[in-house]
């Protein structure tokens with residue numbers, strides 16, 4: 504398996520080192536070789552060379568079996584141009600239309616909610632990943648003056664909405680789930696989100712064993728905190744998915760715990776922790792590597808290496824259960840030591 508590794512900026516470097524260590528350990532235990540190619544694309548690389556990624560960068564990425572990214576974002580690049588090109592660019596150019604973000608509490612102790620534990624916090628969010636407000640259609644008129652007009656359009660296409668909603672139902676069916684909830688803001692956004700309503704109603708009847716429900720995104724944000732146990736699969740647009748999966752990260756014990764996949768089923772896909780580069784924590788051996796490590800497990804699972812993925816997940820669960828973690832989730836280990844501990848727990852089933 505050939506994997507491109509873009510550690511990126513800030514704590515992206517710290518957590519990627521641990522994710523790679525754990526991946527290699529799983530390879531050793533299961534007798535499988537992973538060929539990792541480290542790509543230097545980052546703020547440092549951009550500031551040194553003026554290049555965010557090479558002209559054939561997306562083509563290079565397409566030739567790998569999978570891509571792993573740490574995090575991108577650096578205060579020295581105020582417009583985050585490199586992050587936009589590398590991360591958003593890959594989502595668009597590789598057409599990674601599914602943003603898959605599981606929200607699973609690994610230990611009751613980490614729940615931020617009173618009287619809610621593992622049984623209540625276990626669902627997945629599918630975020631549309633190639634449209635919405637992220638395509639940056641719009642413009643500014645009279646910029647910098649008191650008469651400034653700023654327009655940012657939200658793009659919703661039948662194709663884009665249909666394929667993410669269908670993916671959410673297919674996933675639910677394949678994993679024995681019985682509920683899919685679609686969240687939009689169709690009461691206020693009467694054009695774009697009418698399309699989400701139409702497509703959801705069109706697709707749902709093809710899945711008779713699954714109850715299809717709808718919530719406005721503001722209500723869903725409230726229910727995620729009051730009653731997360733009602734959800735199994737949530738599907739929503741790019742912006743709302745971005746926001747509610749940060750709530751999801753908090754429900755798992757913190758952003759450092761959350762993993763994600765940017766997928767185009769059957770093609771090269773990209774895996775990354777949900778968190779950003781957290782510049783104040785960078786290089787201090789304090790960042791939690793679990794989100795990155797679980798993203799690696801997701802990468803392996805997607806590429807059919809299920810035993811390796813399960814073994815990594817079990818090792819992470821053991822570390823959390825035994826309190827052998829970084830301080831953000833109550834442990835006393837550094838980033839490297841937390842990674843080392845997880846390596847010691849990787850076993851053949």
Ligand SMILES: NC(=O)c1ccc[n+]([C@@H]2O[C@H](COP(=O)([O-])OP(=O)(O)OC[C@H]3O[C@@H](n4cnc5c(N)ncnc54)[C@H](O)[C@@H]3O)[C@@H](O)[C@H]2O)c1
Nearest residue numbers: 574575576577758759777778779780781782790791792831
């Ligand atoms: N996918 C990405 O690469 C991505 C995602 C979000 C933000 N960003 C970028 O990252 C930079 C910083 O953004 P931000 O501060 O809003 O978000 P962030 O996720 O980097 O950090 C927010 C806070 O969450 C906590 N946190 C995050 N990850 C953690 C970890 N692994 N271990 C322990 N604590 C952790 C820290 O307290 C941190 O201050 C910005 O440049 C932003 O654009 C990148």
